[in-house]
Amino acid sequence: MAKDVAIVSALCFLALASIAQGQDLNKIQDDVNNAKVFTVTSNVYCDPCRVEFLTSISTPLKGVMVELACRGRNSILKVTTQAQTETDADGNYVLNIAGDQEEEICEVAALMSPD
Secondary structure (H helix, E strand, C coil), rough: HHHHHHHHHHHHHHHHHHHHHHHCCCCCCCCCCCEEEEEEEECCCCCCCCCCCCCCCCCEECCCCCEEEEEEECCCCEEEEEEEEECCCCEEEEEECCCCCCCCCEEEEEEEECC
């Protein structure tokens, strides 16, 4: 039960941290098609104290599948951009998204964990 609460806390924090740490790198040109690109970097960890920030007993979660989904402001039910990746051994992930999502609402969520 405590492990489930910790994972749920980590997943909730993941969504908030990812949005906060999202970096808009629209000035970087994609080599293939010169499309604008933005990069989202963050990490996923177990938060046993439920304080929603890293502590000395927080542990990174490896192999968590995370997904970024962007929706238009006027039709929030329609996903316009979607990308997935998996966290590395340190719980970190990087999502590079081509295109211009400046007018969209983008969120990151954990889909599944190997634990």
